[in-house]
Amino acid sequence: MSVLIIYIHVNAKAFHILIYGKRIQNILGRLELIRTEMLNDLNNENIIQRTESFLLKLDYGYTILMMMFPSISLLTNLFTDYFSTTETVHLPFQIYIPWDMNEFWPYIYGMLFTTLIVETACIYYTSFTILLFTVSFELSAILQVIQAKLEINGLLDRDTYRQHAHAVRIIQDWNDLYSGQLYLEILISSLQPCGFGYTLVKTVKQNNPDVLDLIYKSFIAVSAPYIVCACGQEVSNQMEKLHDSSYIGPWYNQSPKHRRDLLIMKTVMVSPLSFCFRRSVSFNNACFSTVAQGIYTYFTMITNIETS
Numbered sequence: 545m546s547v548l549i550i551y552i553h554v555n556a557k558a559f560h561i562l563i564y565g566k567r568i569q570n571i572l573g574r575l576e577l578i579r580t581e582m583l584n585d586l587n588n589e590n591i592i593q594r595t596e597s598f599l600l601k602l603d604y605g606y607t608i609l610m611m612m613f614p615s616i617s618l619l620t621n622l623f624t625d626y627f628s629t630t631e632t633v634h635l636p637f638q639i640y641i642p643w644d645m646n647e648f649w650p651y652i653y654g655m656l657f658t659t660l661i662v663e664t665a666c667i668y669y670t671s672f673t674i675l676l677f678t679v680s681f682e683l684s685a686i687l688q689v690i691q692a693k694l695e696i697n698g699l700l701d702r703d704t705y706r707q708h709a710h711a712v713r714i715i716q717d718w719n720d721l722y723s724g725q726l727y728l729e730i731l732i733s734s735l736q737p738c739g740f741g742y743t744l745v746k747t748v749k750q751n752n753p754d755v756l757d758l759i760y761k762s763f764i765a766v767s768a769p770y771i772v773c774a775c776g777q778e779v780s781n782q783m784e785k786l787h788d789s790s791y792i793g794p795w796y797n798q799s800p801k802h803r804r805d806l807l808i809m810k811t812v813m814v815s816p817l818s819f820c821f822r823r824s825v826s827f828n829n830a831c832f833s834t835v836a837q838g839i840y841t842y843f844t845m846i847t848n849i850e851t852s
Contacts, residue, residue, distance in 0.1 A: 550637075550665065553729060553768075558668040561675075564721055568675070571717055575682045578707050588689045595685035602681075603674050610670040613760055614663040618655060620757040625651075627753060634754055636662050673771060679718060680775035680819075686711050687782035691789040705805040708786075715779065715817045726772050727821035730835060740765050741839075742846050769835045772819075776827030780818035 561568065583589050617636040624634045633645050635658045645651045686707065693704050744758040790810050820826040 550765075554665045554668045556725060557672040560722070560725060561672065567717070567721055571679065571714055571721075574710060574714055575679065575686075578686050578710055579682060581703065581707070582686065582689045585689070588692050591688045591692065592685045595681055595688070599677060599681045602677055606673060606677070607670055610666045610673075610764070611663075613666055613764065614659050616760060617662065617757050618659045620754050622655065624752065624754040624757075636757075676771065676775050679714075680778055683711060683714065684778050684782045687779075687786050691782070691786050694786070694789040702805070705809060708809055712817055715819070719820060723819065723821040726819070726827060727825060730769055730772060730825075730827070730831060741843050745847070766839070770832055773827050773829060773832035773835070776819035776831070777829050780826065780828050783817060 579592060582592055614636065621634040621636055628634070633651065633654070635641070635655065637658055639658060639661070641654045641657070643650050643654070645654045690704060690708050690711070740758055740762040744755065744762055747755050747758055787810070790806060818826050818828065825831065
């Protein structure tokens with residue numbers, strides 16, 4: 545079940561990117577336009593640079609983590625099969641292989657074929673996750689710059705108001721494009737880690753050497769919903785801080801025209817936008833706690849059924 549869910553997730557993400565490639569490029573292009581404008585502001589460019597430095601390290605670390613997985617899984621399962629006393633083949637992912645793997649070369653071909661599938665899935669999933677990181681943290685940096693402008697100068701100029709309006713539209717467009725898919729992932733993420741977790745517990749009890757592989761798989765399965773919720777929480781935090789910043793600055797010193805723009809901004813921020821599904825389910829820490837509770841409940845249920 546866990547492998548089937550992973551395949552559905554990955555293929556849906558890859559298909560979605562292919563179908564809506566132009567809309568994704570449009571969102572990234574608008575983010576880049578606002579970013580370029582803010583980098584020209586010497587007073588606040590350090591906010592953009594600091595966030596992008598963290599984003600670069602995050603992307604690099606996550607890519608290394610995901611790209612190491614197929615190799616580690618292959619080596620671990622080869623090691624397990626070598627020392628195992630049973631004839632069961634331990635593939636990186638348990639999928640159907642249409643040939644007999646009892647001989648040496650058919651066995652090697654089967655392992656490499658499965659590893660290639662896993663590698664491709666990791667590339668697709670990592671690409672989408674980096675896209676999510678990029679949109680989330682670029683939006684976070686943009687909102688932080690607007691906060692700084694509001695706290696120091698009130699609504700400094702029309703550019704600040706325009707940049708905020710563009711940021712809000714980008715969040716809305718991202719929700720229209722991906723919120724349904726991410727919501728579905730959140731819903732079934734309670735099931736995905738259970739298969740790996742249950743197998744891990746049985747493997748530990750049996751002193752099976754492929755524990756490392758299952759730990760890696762369980763960690764990646766649990767991290768999938770956490771990443772979605774953490775990115776949503778980051779954007780939500782900055783939107784809430786921006787709402788507070790709109791009251792901190794010397795707005796009373798602004799012209800009536802700028803006060804009107806600030807009033808419009810405050811009205812928009814009465815219900816701060818974030819990554820969400822139809823404004824009913826927000827992707828944040830509270831959402832992840834619900835997922836974690838679901839994982840624990842399903843895992844406990846499976847364990848009790850096995851025990852009884």
